[in-house]
Amino acid sequence: xxxxxxxxxxxxxxxxxxxxxxxxxxxxxxxxxxxxxxxxxxxxxxxxxxxxxxxxxxxxxxxxxxxxxxxxxxxxxxxxxxxxxxxxxxxxxxxxxxxxxxxxxxxxxxxxxxxxxxxxxxxxxxxx
Numbered sequence: 001x002x003x004x005x006x007x008x009x010x011x012x013x014x015x016x017x018x019x020x021x022x023x024x025x026x027x028x029x030x031x032x033x034x035x036x037x038x039x040x041x042x043x044x045x046x047x048x049x050x051x052x053x054x055x056x057x058x059x060x061x062x063x064x065x066x067x068x069x070x071x072x073x074x075x076x077x078x079x080x081x082x083x084x085x086x087x088x089x090x091x092x093x094x095x096x097x098x099x100x101x102x103x104x105x106x107x108x109x110x111x112x113x114x115x116x117x118x119x120x121x122x123x124x125x126x127x128x
Contacts, residue, residue, distance in 0.1 A: 002053065003030040013123060014046040018053025027066050043078030043121045045085055047075065048085045049116060055087070055095040067103040079107030080124040086118035087112055110127035 002020040007013075016030055058066070065090050070077075085100075087093040096112040104108060109126065113119040 002026050003033075003067075005030060005033055005037060007034075007037050007044070009039040009041065009098075011124075012041070012044050013120075014040065014044050015049060016046065017049045018055070018056060020052075021057055022050070022053050022055045024062055024065050024069070028069060029075070031069075035076060042076070043081050045082040045126060046084075047116070047119050047123060048083065049093045049103065049119075050085065050087045050089075050096070051116065055091065056091045058086070058095055060098065065097050066113055067099065070103065071106055074107045082109045082123050084109070084123050085112045086114075086116045086119045088114050 002018060002022065003026050004019065006014070006017070008017045011024040015032060016027075085096040087096045093112060093114065100110050100112055111119070111122050114123065
């Protein structure tokens with residue numbers, strides 16, 4: 001799977017590192033793997049790290065499909081948490097911003113960042 005998941009239970013953060021091309025099935029599979037992870041708790045904040053990933057092939061319709069899938073996960077995933085997407089490349093940043101726009105009604109706060117440090121700083125501000 002091109003999405004590696006690390007759960008930091010103490011910090012209350014899930015980190016998903018994307019390696020290679022990201023597809024809808026990869027997103028869906030990563031949610032299933034997260035639910036099965038022994039350290040996962042409902043409502044944990046998350047960082048999606050695209051520094052080694054590629055979301056360029058996701059179309060507008062594909063992004064809407066992901067948004068709809070994520071919306072259906074709210075009961076299992078929780079609400080009121082923060083999600084930061086790290087997207088240093090312009091194409092991934094644009095794709096992530098499209099997700100942010102389509103997902104404006106999702107039950108969590110979302111920020112798209114260029115740098116991983118910015119993402120974690122923002123995530124940690126929300127946990128105070």
